[in-house]
C-alpha cells in the first residue's frame with residue numbers, strides 16, 4: 566500500500582491530498598464508489614464506513630465526494646450528503662450514483678426507510694457536483710412495496726445506477742438478488758412507466774453499473790458472495806443481455822465488491838473497493854481502489870489487473 570499525504574484543510578473546507586496507488590484514500594474508509602466525469606474532472610462519490618473497533622457491521626451515515634484532474638492530486642469536499650437530508654430515511658447510507666442533466670446534478674442513493682420496511686432509493690439535487698445537495702422529492706423514489714411482486718426480500722431496492730441514452734431517455738437500474746430497471750421522466754425525479762425485472766443475469770447479487778461504449782450497453786454487477794464483478798452486454802438497454810464473464814476477482818479481504826466503470830481523459834477505469842487496509846473486518850472498513858480497464862476489439866472487456874493485490 567502506498568502512503569498518501571493529507572494536507573491541511575483549505576479555507577473553504579476542502580482538504581487536499583495526493584495519492585500514488587491503491588487504495589486511493591487512506592485517511593478514512595470509503596466504499597461503493599460511483600464516478601461522474603464532468604468538464605474533464607473526475608468526481609468520486611463514496612459511502613463512508615465508520616464501523617467501531619471490534620465490531621463487524623455496516624455503520625454508514627453519510628456519502629462523501631472527492632475530485633481530481635489527474636488521479637494523483639485529490640480534493641475532498643465538505644460532507645455533501647447525509648441520510649438526515651431525507652425526511653423519509655432513518656440511516657444506512659448505502660451505494661449511490663450522481664448524474665448530470667441540464668446543469669443540475671442528481672444523486673441517487675439507497676437508505677433504510679423510516680416507515681416502509683426495508684431499503685428505498687431516493688434522489689437529491691444540486692447545482693454543483695460537490696453540493697450542497699437537497700432531497701429532490703421529499704419522498705423515496707423506489708420503495709420496497711413497489712417490488713414485492715418480484716421478490717420478498719426487503720433489501721432489494723439498493724445500489725442505484727443511472728444512465729441517459731443518446732435519445733435523452735434516462736434509466737435507473739438497481740437491485741439485490743433481482744436486478745430491475747425503470748425509465749425516468751426528463752425531470753429525473755419521477756419514474757415513467759413500469760418497473761421491469763432484468764432477466765438472464767447469471768448469479769446476480771447486487772451492485773449493477775450501467776455504461777455505454779461503441780454502441781454496446783454494459784451491465785456489470787456483483788456475483789456470488791464473497792463477490793466478484795461480472796458483466797453482460799447488449800445492443801439494447803432493455804436487453805436481452807448476454808453474459809460475458811468475470812471482470813475481477815474477490816477484492817482483498819472484503820465480501821462485497823462494488824464497481825464503477827468510466828472513461829476519463831482517453832483511458833477507461835475500473836473503480837471498486839476492497840478491505841485491504843484493515844485486517845479487523847475489511848468488509849466493514851473498505852477502501853476505494855482504481856485500476857485501468859481495457860476492451861478487446863469485439864467490445865468485450867479484458868480481466869481487470871488489480872494493482873491493489
Ligand code: FUB
Pocket residue numbers: 596597612623659660675723724771772821822823
Ligand atoms: O455498502 C453497503 C452495501 O454493501 C452496498 O449497497 C452493496 O453494494 C455492498 O457494497
